[in-house]
Amino acid sequence: MTVTGAGRHSMEKTQKQIILTGDRPTGRLHLGHYVGSLKRRVELQNSGQFDEINILIADDQALTDNADNPGKIRDNIINVVLDYLSVGIDPEKTTICVQSALPALHALTFYYMNLVTTARVSRNPTVKSEIQLRGFADEGLPVGFFVYPISQAADITAFNATVVPVGEDQLPMIEQTREIVEKFNKVYGETLVLPKAMIPENETQRRLPGVDGKAKMSKSLGNCIYLSDDPKTVKKQVNGKMFTDPTHLRIEDPGHIEGNVVFTYLDALCTDGHFAEYLPAYANLEEMKDHYRRGGLGDGVCKKFLIQVLEETLAPIRAERAKWAADIDTVYDILKEGTRKARETTDATLARVQEAMRIDYFADRRIIGEWEELLRKI
Ligand code: TRP
Numbered sequence: 001m002t003v004t005g006a007g008r009h010s011m012e013k014t015q016k017q018i019i020l021t022g023d024r025p026t027g028r029l030h031l032g033h034y035v036g037s038l039k040r041r042v043e044l045q046n047s048g049q050f051d052e053i054n055i056l057i058a059d060d061q062a063l064t065d066n067a068d069n070p071g072k073i074r075d076n077i078i079n080v081v082l083d084y085l086s087v088g089i090d091p092e093k094t095t096i097c098v099q100s101a102l103p104a105l106h107a108l109t110f111y112y113m114n115l116v117t118t119a120r121v122s123r124n125p126t127v128k129s130e131i132q133l134r135g136f137a138d139e140g141l142p143v144g145f146f147v148y149p150i151s152q153a154a155d156i157t158a159f160n161a162t163v164v165p166v167g168e169d170q171l172p173m174i175e176q177t178r179e180i181v182e183k184f185n186k187v188y189g190e191t192l193v194l195p196k197a198m199i200p201e202n203e204t205q206r207r208l209p210g211v212d213g214k215a216k217m218s219k220s221l222g223n224c225i226y227l228s229d230d231p232k233t234v235k236k237q238v239n240g241k242m243f244t245d246p247t248h249l250r251i252e253d254p255g256h257i258e259g260n261v262v263f264t265y266l267d268a269l270c271t272d273g274h275f276a277e278y279l280p281a282y283a284n285l286e287e288m289k290d291h292y293r294r295g296g297l298g299d300g301v302c303k304k305f306l307i308q309v310l311e312e313t314l315a316p317i318r319a320e321r322a323k324w325a326a327d328i329d330t331v332y333d334i335l336k337e338g339t340r341k342a343r344e345t346t347d348a349t350l351a352r353v354q355e356a357m358r359i360d361y362f363a364d365r366r367i368i369g370e371w372e373e374l375l376r377k378i
Helices: 031-047 059-063 070-089 104-114 116-122 125-133 148-158 168-188 231-241 261-269 272-278 285-294 298-325 328-356 366-377
Strands: 002-004 018-023 052-057 096-097 164-166 194-197
Touching: 018 031, 031 052, 031 070, 031 096, 031 164, 031 298, 052 070, 052 328, 059 070, 070 096, 070 298, 096 272, 104 116, 104 148, 104 168, 104 285, 104 328, 116 125, 116 168, 125 148, 125 168, 148 168, 148 328, 168 194, 168 285, 168 328, 231 298, 261 285, 261 298, 261 328, 285 298, 298 328
Parallel strands: 018 052, 018 164, 052 096, 164 194
Antiparallel strands: 002 194
């Protein structure tokens, strides 16, 4: 795990270690999410090294580019929660909550917007590329979408997060958050916690390509393997869409590993145990790769093995998902309870912020005396 950002915060040593991470609920989660973030969240959850772990279902953020389709977001909240629970996120250890039910996040966003210039947001590389990707450059840019980095700073600071596990593409968001924290603390006094990003260590975790070899799994490209896909669909994706090495025409030909999607997936998922069980001719992936490079190892064998590895990974997740899906009442209560807890935390941060800004007019009656004093002087 790589933690970026200097540890300059004075409270840091005695500080509780708090994680916040989140997802936009715009679709079911796929193998790319699993390899890049879900697996690690479960490891962090079970490491015992954190005082608090929170996962935010960022439905408000999802609306910033889906304003015309709130039904899609509403539907996918349940998909995302089921995906979390099925990979091993344990509601006893991790708080799962819904962004739109946390009004403190909206209020914080409103205050933080005054601490950031439009020029600064425009320079945010993630915002820049997302504006291109979504065609907002031509169509016109919704203000809400433009300021989502500021709302993400509100998310992170509201939970007093010290560590934010995210994909590399989110680093500019954490950087922007750190700037907001520093600015806030400078203007209003030491109030907010300075967070650090935690990004995946290796290349395979960072970005699992789509089954078609395109850089990213994406619903619109149809190149995903979803955690909830059935075995037939998984097999179809691998056999139908995954290419290997176009120069590896005959089995005896030497093959290439680089850019070979089957091996990229094996890199991300397979263990020595998988070899012992399904392909005992090799002790590990290195031996298999060596044989492929030398020639004599067919693509069919490689794909068959990958399908077995995928099944071994996905079958328990699928089973767990089916169990939770049969008890949506309980899932609803988990989400409701997580959101209730998160509301306490985020409301407390908002109160602290308003106190620091001295806009906590109704927290007590102290201001009556101040106003009386002021009026006497007029
Ligand atoms: N922007 C993040 C993504 O698209 C989702 C997100 C929203 C998030 N709020 C967050 C991530 C707070 C970490 C912390 O993946």
